Every structure is written in C-alpha cells, then in structure tokens.
Amino acid sequence: MAPLSGPTTGKRALRHLLLLCLLLPCLSQPLPAPSPSPAAAPTFPLSPFNDRLDAAYVALQAWKHAIIEDPKNLTGNWCGPYVCNYTGVFCTAAPDDPHILTVAGVDLNHGRIVGYLPDHIGLLADVALLHLNSNRFHGTLPGSMQHMRLLFELDVSNNLLSGAFPSFLTSLPSLKYLDLRFNNFDGQLPDDVFGRQLSLDALFANNNRFNVTLSSRTLTNSTASVIVLANTELKGCLPPSIGDMADTLVELVLLNTSISSCIPPEIGKLKKLQVLDLSHNELAGELPESIGDMESLEVLNVGYNQLSGVVPESICLLPKLRNLTVTGNYFCGEPVSCLHVPLRDDRMNCIPEWPHQRTHEECIAFEHRPPVHCGADGCILHHPL
Known part of the structure; x- marks a missing residue:
C-alpha cells in the first residue's frame, strides 16, 4: 500500500488547519441550522x-x-x-x-x-x-x-x-x-441601458440625477416590460418609434421629467401597456385618438401638462381603464362616457359647466396662444409670433 503522504495529502491537511483557525473566533457560538435556499x-x-x-x-x-x-x-x-x-x-x-x-x-x-x-x-x-x-x-x-x-x-x-x-x-x-x-x-444614462444586447426586462432609474436623451435609438430600442424614469431629466421628444415597444412594454412612467413634446399617435400601438404616466411635464397638443386602441390600458395619467382639445371618447371606452387623470391641462371637452371611469380627475381644465375648472380668464388667455404644431419626430414646432 502506498504511504499516506505526498503533495495532495499535505495540501489537504493545511486546508483543514486553515479552516480550524477560521473557526476559532466562533467556537463559543452554536452553529445555526442551515439556512433555506431559494432554489430547490x-x-x-x-x-x-x-x-x-x-x-x-x-x-x-x-x-x-x-x-x-x-x-x-x-x-x-x-x-x-x-x-x-x-x-x-x-x-x-x-x-x-x-x-x-x-x-x-x-x-x-x-x-x-x-x-x-x-x-x-x-x-x-x-x-x-x-x-x-x-x-x-x-x-x-x-x-x-x-x-x-x-x-x-x-x-x-x-x-x-x-x-x-x-x-x-x-x-x-x-x-x-x-x-x-x-x-x-x-x-x-447610457443608451446601452435600453439596448437589445442587455435586454433588461425591468428598469427602475427614477429619483436619481440622471440625464436621459430620448430618441429612436435609445428608449424605443428597449425590450423591457417596465420602464420607470420618473423625477429624472429627460431631453429630446417622445419619438413616433415608441410604438416599436409594442411586443414587450407593460408599464411606462415618465412623470416629472421636464419633457417638452407632443404625444405621437404611434403610442396607440402599445396594446400591452397597462400603465402610462406622463404627468407633470410640458406635453402639448392634443391627446391622440389612437390611445383608444390600447386595449390593456388600466391607468392613464397625463395630468399637469399643456394638453388641449377634447378628451377622445375612445379612451373612456377602453374596457380595462380604471384610472383617468387629465387634471391641470386645458381640455375644452370631455365625453359623458368618461363619467363611468371608476377613478377620474378632470379638474383645472376649461370644460364648460364642469365643476372645479380654470377661470374663464385663464382659458381665454390659453386660446389666444399660437397653435401647437407637432413635428415628424414628435417635437413641438415653435413658430415665431
């Protein structure tokens, strides 16, 4: 029989000695039972x-x-x-x-x-x-x-x-x-965060001091189902290519990001989207009729922007809509069907004979502003007075 010695045996003995030394500070404590593993x-x-x-x-x-x-x-x-x-x-x-x-x-x-x-x-x-x-x-x-x-x-x-x-x-x-x-x-916040190579399913970057530049090569290139960028600084506009996230996007939260943009009609392609929060920004123009195609939408919040026109009835008829917030805009009309949305906030608009609206003077002053025109890239076109 070969002797029980050699390099392997020596290493084994040295390892046991090392582990014994590591245990010395803890010998006075009973060893706890093994902790459960998250996997089988x-x-x-x-x-x-x-x-x-x-x-x-x-x-x-x-x-x-x-x-x-x-x-x-x-x-x-x-x-x-x-x-x-x-x-x-x-x-x-x-x-x-x-x-x-x-x-x-x-x-x-x-x-x-x-x-x-x-x-x-x-x-x-x-x-x-x-x-x-x-x-x-x-x-x-x-x-x-x-x-x-x-x-x-x-x-x-x-x-x-x-x-x-x-x-x-x-x-x-x-x-x-x-x-x-x-x-x-x-x-x-680098473009690669939204890239398909990383392929995130959920991104929460809100309440930091990030800068984010929106373009067809960044946000709309994402495969994520949830994107939350609230209370960050967004540059650029909501691009029409936002509809390219139709296969994956379920929740998009861009509240209080200082974004100045129109809402492109292509947003209606997001048929899986359940939550859309664009509140507390500088969005202008009208609310696209195409939002009425977002059949999974449960929460729509566009409050405290500069949106105008009439709230499309197709939105209020969405089968799963439970929360509609349009407060703090300049809408001049809202269909009666919107009254059936369980949670609705339409205060501080310009809807005639509706309670809790802006003053007549505020609404007249807004009507005298130059009309908003939206570019092909989703940005607001500013014309000289």
Whole structure:
C-alpha cells in the first residue's frame, strides 16, 4: 500500500488547519441550522468546503468589515467559513456543476445598514440575486461586480449610492431586473441601458440625477416590460418609434421629467401597456385618438401638462381603464362616457359647466396662444409670433 503522504495529502491537511483557525473566533457560538435556499434543495449532500465557498467567505468577511452600523444585526452571525449559514446568504448547487455548493443570492433588504460595498464583492461570482434595498450604503457599485456573470436581479434602491452610472452593468449577460431608484447617481444614462444586447426586462432609474436623451435609438430600442424614469431629466421628444415597444412594454412612467413634446399617435400601438404616466411635464397638443386602441390600458395619467382639445371618447371606452387623470391641462371637452371611469380627475381644465375648472380668464388667455404644431419626430414646432 502506498504511504499516506505526498503533495495532495499535505495540501489537504493545511486546508483543514486553515479552516480550524477560521473557526476559532466562533467556537463559543452554536452553529445555526442551515439556512433555506431559494432554489430547490439538492437531492444529495454537498460539501460546505470548496474553492467557491472559500472565495465567498473572503468576500463576505470584507463586506462585514465595510459595515459601520447594522441596527438589525443581520450580519451578526457572519462568522466562520460556513457562509451558507449566514443570515441573508442563500446557497444552492452551482449551475455549471451540481456537485458543488455555491452562494446564489444575498438579501439584506430593509436592514438600514450603513457602510459601502467593497471590491471583494466581485468574488461572489455565482450570485444571481443581490437585494440591498432600503439600506444606507454609500459610495458606488465596485467595478469588480463585472465578474458576476450570473447576476439576474440587482436591487440597490433607496440607498445613498452616488457617482456615474456603473458602466459594467451593461455587460452583464444575465441581468434582467435593474433597480437603482432613490439614490444619488448622476450623469448620462447610457443608451446601452435600453439596448437589445442587455435586454433588461425591468428598469427602475427614477429619483436619481440622471440625464436621459430620448430618441429612436435609445428608449424605443428597449425590450423591457417596465420602464420607470420618473423625477429624472429627460431631453429630446417622445419619438413616433415608441410604438416599436409594442411586443414587450407593460408599464411606462415618465412623470416629472421636464419633457417638452407632443404625444405621437404611434403610442396607440402599445396594446400591452397597462400603465402610462406622463404627468407633470410640458406635453402639448392634443391627446391622440389612437390611445383608444390600447386595449390593456388600466391607468392613464397625463395630468399637469399643456394638453388641449377634447378628451377622445375612445379612451373612456377602453374596457380595462380604471384610472383617468387629465387634471391641470386645458381640455375644452370631455365625453359623458368618461363619467363611468371608476377613478377620474378632470379638474383645472376649461370644460364648460364642469365643476372645479380654470377661470374663464385663464382659458381665454390659453386660446389666444399660437397653435401647437407637432413635428415628424414628435417635437413641438415653435413658430415665431
């Protein structure tokens, strides 16, 4: 029989010694029961020791040292090499090797944690879900996250993150859900965010300091079902090619973006759209009759713009419409059929004998303005007086 010695045996002994040293600070604490995995549990036992979990241990320990406050003590048991037992850390079999256990997700939502994301976080290469909303992480997203090639959902909303849009995000091949809202990111939101190469299904970038330029090559090139850009600075106009998103778009929220534009009739092609919020902008012209073709529409909010004319009856006859908001415009007529919409707000318009309308003087002054003309690109054409 060959002697039990040699390079392999020596490495194995050294590894066991290293793991024993890592455990020493935690020996006084009972080991918790294994945490449940978000995926189906493997049908065979998997070793809690392998190179991927070793890398995850390094990443999570570096992250714990980057945390200044943890009021809910979510990372209190982040101790020792058994990372699958850490609160908020979820493990499952690796997608490329069912015989290896790996970290598949981290969820620290609503922890109110103060700290930053260290470069070592990129060692969590198999993470598919990273949920960190409602904390107080500052700094920016480290570039090492480009190694998270399996990242499917990234939610860092409601934090204190800042800096330019992390460009590496557009190169993550698996990313489908991106939520950056309620942070302090600034600068230009790159066209690639809307590109078909990234192919996001949901984009929440609202309540940052982003600049977004609308064109047929950006927004309308998206495959997303949900796009929320509220309270950001939009440049450009709503292009006629907005109808090109008909196969995917379900929710579009552009409220309070300072966009000055007409609403192109091609918007009526969005037959899957359920929510359209264009309120608190500088939209002008008439409400397109074609919106009456949007058979899935449940919420339409165009309040607080400079729209005029008559509210098309086809809109009020939409079978699923539950909320119609046209308040704060200059509409001069509204069909009686609109009264049957369950939630309706048509105040502050110029509808004769309708309650809660603008003053007669305001409406007369608006009628004496030059008429609005819309260009082929959806932009308002301004003619000299």
